[in-house]
C-alpha cells in the first residue's frame with residue numbers, strides 16, 4: 001500500500017478550448033506525492049489535452065497548474081522538465097540513429113550542468129555513461145545497449161522512451177499510454193518497470209491508459225474523464241462500483257471488473 005503524501009501537482013479550473021470545442025472543461029485535479037494516479041475515459045474525453053496542459057506543452061485557455069504549490073501555468077516545457085516533471089512523448093523524443101545507450105546518456109547529460117560545454121572532463125562523461133548503464137538495466141534493455149534505436153522492436157522502443165525519461169530523474173512521470181501498440185505479451189515487462197519505479201518510494205506517476213485490467217491493478221487512484229470533465233474520482237474499487245461511471249464508460253466491462261475486485265478484496 002502506498003503512503004500518500006502532500007499534493008504534488010494540482011490543476012485548478014483548467015480549461016482548453018479549440019475553436020468552439022471544449023476539450024478540457026474547468027478541470028480540478030490533485031495528484032498526491034508517491035501515488036500512481038490514472039486518468040481514464042473514452043476516446044476524445046480530453047486526457048491527452050490535460051497531459052499537454054500539465055506538462056506545459058499547451059497553454060490553457062484559462063485556469064492554473066501548480067507543482068509543489070508553485071504556479072507553473074505559463075512556464076515553457078523545458079523549465080517544467082527541470083522542476084522534475086517528466087513526460088512521455090510516444091517515441092518522438094528518441095534519436096533513431098543513436099544507440100540505446102547514447103539516447104539515454106544524452107538525456108542524463110541534458111539534466112547535468114555541463115551539457116553545453118565543448119570540452120567536458122572525461123570524469124563527467126564516465127559518470128553519465130555509468131548512469132546510462134544503470135537506466136538501461138532498469139528498463140530491461142540489457143543486451144540492446146549498442147543497438148540503434150531505429151532497429152528496436154516496438155515494445156523495446158517504449159522501454160527506451162521510459163529510460164530517456166528516467167535518465168532525467170523526474171519526481172513526477174506523466175505517462176501517456178505507455179502500452180500503446182504493445183502486444184499483450186509485452187505488457188507485463190512494462191508493468192514490472194512501472195512497479196519498480198513506484199517501489200523507489202519517492203516517485204509519482206500520472207498514467208493515461210486504455211488497458212482497464214492494468215489500470216485497475218496498479219492504480220492508487222483513478223480519475224474518470226468524460227467530455228472534458230471529471231466524472232468521478234476514487235480508488236479502483238470505488239470507480240468499478242460507481243454507477244455513473246458504469247453507465248457512461250465501463251458499461252459491460254463492469255461485470256468482469258467488479259468480480260475481479262471482489263476476488264482481490266477477498267484475498268486481502
Ligand SMILES: Nc1ncnc2c1ncn2[C@@H]1O[C@H](COP(=O)(O)OP(=O)(O)OP(=O)(O)O)[C@@H](O)[C@H]1O
Nearest residue numbers: 018021022023041042043044045046047048049050
Ligand atoms: N490540437 C487540437 N485541435 C483541435 N481539436 C483538438 C486538438 N487536440 C485535441 N482536440 C480535440 O479535443 C478533444 C479531446 O481530445 P484528446 O486527444 O485530449 O482526448 P483523449 O481523451 O486523449 O482521447 P484518446 O483516448 O482518443 O487519445 C477531442 O474532441 C479532440 O478531437
